[in-house]
Amino acid sequence: MVAIFVVCWLPLNIVHIISEYREEITTWNYFVLVFFIAHVIAMSSTIYNPFLYAWMNENFKKEFKQVVPCLFRSRRHAPVNGMNTQYTTVDTQVVPPPNRSPLPQEKNANNWAKDARACYDNASETVHLKVAENDAMED
Numbered sequence: 001m002v003a004i005f006v007v008c009w010l011p012l013n014i015v016h017i018i019s020e021y022r023e024e025i026t027t028w029n030y031f032v033l034v035f036f037i038a039h040v041i042a043m044s045s046t047i048y049n050p051f052l053y054a055w056m057n058e059n060f061k062k063e064f065k066q067v068v069p070c071l072f073r074s075r076r077h078a079p080v081n082g083m084n085t086q087y088t089t090v091d092t093q094v095v096p097p098p099n100r101s102p103l104p105q106e107k108n109a110n111n112w113a114k115d116a117r118a119c120y121d122n123a124s125e126t127v128h129l130k131v132a133e134n135d136a137m138e139d
Contacts, residue, residue, distance in 0.1 A: 001052050008045035011038035 015038045019026050053060050065072045119128045 009042045012042040
C-alpha cells in the first residue's frame with residue numbers, strides 16, 4: 001500500500017520541487033500538461049485504496065461478499081430450473097442412550113431391582129420412580 005502511495009504522489013512532488021527551485025521551468029510550453037498528468041496520478045491514489053484493502057484484508061473481503069453476493073456466485077451453486085438450492089451434508093451416528101437402570105440383581109415381577117428407587121425402561125425411554133410411603137415420611 002505504501003508503494004502505491006509513493007508511486008502516485010512522487011511525480012507531483014517532483015514537479016513541485018523542480019518548479020520551486022527552477023522558476024524558469026514554469027514558462028516551459030509543456031509544464032501545464034506535465035503538472036496536470038502528475039496531479040491526476042496523485043489524485044488517482046484514492047481510487048486504488050478500496051481495491052488494495054479488498055486485496056489485503058480478509059474481513060473486508062468477507063463483508064464485501066455479503067454486500068454484493070451476486071458477484072461471487074460460483075457455477076456449482078447456480079440456479080437449477082430457475083430455483084436457488086442449497087445442500088447441506090450432515091453425518092449422523094446413532095448412539096444408544098446409556099442404560100442408567102440399576103445393576104441387574106434380583107428382580108421382581110415389575111422389572112424392579114430389589115432396592116431400586118428408579119428404573120429406566122429402554123423400550124419407552126422413560127424412568128419410573130418408586131417412592132415408598134416410609135421414605136416420604138422419613139424426610
